[in-house]
Amino acid sequence: MALGLEANLGDTVITTKLDEVINWGRQYSLWPFVFGTACCAIEFMSAAASQHDISRFGAEVVRFSPRQADLLLVCGTVTYKQAPVLKRIYEQMPDPKWVVSVGACACSGGIYDNYSTVQGIDSIIPVDIYISGCPPRPEAILDALIKLQDQIKGESVLVDRHKDFKGILD
């Protein structure tokens, strides 16, 4: 989250105003990376298509390189075979970054309570927003986006949100 300014300025009136400006910019220009594995990715396709039009919320610049994205949308089931891939992609994204877990499988394993399926991606990477549904409707994906924008509004450049996160692969 750091910009390099806070070391000199600390928690002062200037940094709070800085937060406001930066957060305003960040919240309306999220660049998603879609980690689409299964059915939920089809619903993301719908959210991006004309009828639901994700660009109304400033998040239509879908990047397929994690290095150019700041919003990771995990759409679909994540298996143990995929877990190291997901973690690597998350690590390749530059800070600040946010993660949305789309659908029941990504949140909790969904109906796949068995040997191969990760029971929730939050055991691998930190998650900001969870979307329920199997699969969620495109409206739910847009709703999560709005919630995330609200969350970003309250963040600060001084705080590193996931410094202490430890997952099963760490």
Next chain:
Amino acid sequence: MNATALEKIRAAFPDATCSQVLNYVVVDVQPEKLQDTLTRLKNDQDFNCGLLLDVTAIDYLDYPTPQGARFRVVYTIKNWQDNLLVQVRALVSDPEAGVPSAVPLWDSARWGERETYDQYGINFQGHPDLRRILNHCQFEGHPLRKDYPIDKRQVLYETDSLEPQIRARLADKGIDEATMKDINTEVMYLNLGPSHPATHGAIRILTALDGETILANVNEIGYLHRGFEKTAEQRTYNQIVPLTDRLNYCSSMINNIAYVKAVESWLGIQITERAQFMRVVLTEFYRILDHLVCLAAALVDMGGLTNYWYLYNEKEAAYDFISRLTGARLTSSFTRIGGMYRDFYDGWKEDLERQLVDIEKGFGDALKLVQTNRIVHDRTQGVCVLPAETALSYGLTGPTLRASGVAYDMRKDAPYYNYEAFDFDVPIGTKGDVYDRFMIRFEEMVQSVRILRQVMKMIPEGPVNIKDSQVVLPEKAQVYNNIEGLANHFKLIFEGVKTPPGEWYDSFEAANGELGFHFVSDGSGRPYKLKVRPPCFYVMGAFHKMVEGNMIADAIINLSCINIIGGELDR
């Protein structure tokens, strides 16, 4: 199939036990005779089984009646010209020793046997590359064995490098790195995926390149292996319907229908006329939707974003109809054993006709952009050619096989649900290149619309569920008002629909090809084993045959035109 096929096989294999199950022949052989039997069934002109559809095994550890050994391998093969389906089975008492591999006969055994090895730990002697395919490389044990607990999870820390495999493939192709050095060049390795925009899911494609030309290619799948088959063993037959939605999630209803049709065939249920027509309507409608998504995504990969709006918007609009009918957009779960969840709503014909007009306009517009487009022609014609013999050997079915010029479509060759009564054509490709695979899907949509218009005229009125209290849930009024209805409902929900003990295979022409289900029943309300024969799996198995010798950019469009869906590829 008729009785003569059984007699013919019986006469040809006097040592084997032959029997007829549903409409196919089961040949039980001694393990040492397995290879000879398979060879004869393939090469003898009387049988001519050119298509190995699936390989699987059964673990009899918990099976109530002893079978003589713990494991049994099953090869499902087909003579597609004469619609002769044969299952060859052999008992395996020692999985470490295993049985001889069928790779010399059919290339589809490469992946089929690898999967059987991965899931059941059965060795196939002489298999060139017997290693795990669905589970990860650090996995221990074999999950579909009955003594493997379903919740025993194993974490993977490091992805497989695939380096020995790509080197072996290069050596197979006769490419020697020393020679490359001599001519002042070197092989470049390029990895696509598992998370790559062109993989439409999670597949890993590793290529060895000379400039932009693909010298060798190996693929890794299993990233979406979410344990469908093991989970299904814990569910009652009707509870599996929602799981089948998530096999090919672009055409969930086709999976629902194929699955219940397979169960009904064993129960000997003849569903009502109206339900049969409903299933045809929904199958053909979803076939269109599946092709729409495939083509929309494929044309985006080629750089034609406009096509995405023309094609995908029609799919999006179709969700209105589907939501009104099923209550869900993507995962329909609309069938039940013995019929359907409910009848069509009033006014569905007008809604559907409106959708069809829009869809025709959508793919008509898209077709105008690509049909005479020089760029599209140059990028697709003569690219990634797959000859018919190779396609058959790798077990391809559906549009991808037909693009290679093989006129095999189960709706024509082994019709069910009155398909013989509808007037439609099966488009066939001439070269088996990317262009053929594209155009076949466009033409199949036209033909599906044709079928739909006929069915909408012919569909009779009447009930959608059969009257059988052992199979179909009683009316709600019965459940709430009398004790027999309540008990009936309770038993069906808790114990499931009871199927007679036995083993059977049934298949269906899904949007991507032959979707088969292989069941083993122990007489209870839950399948003892359920194996899916997904069309994608074998198409992906032939991917390297299509792309080697072509450019890396061609591999991308080739992958999109064969429509690999992770859900059914990896299950």
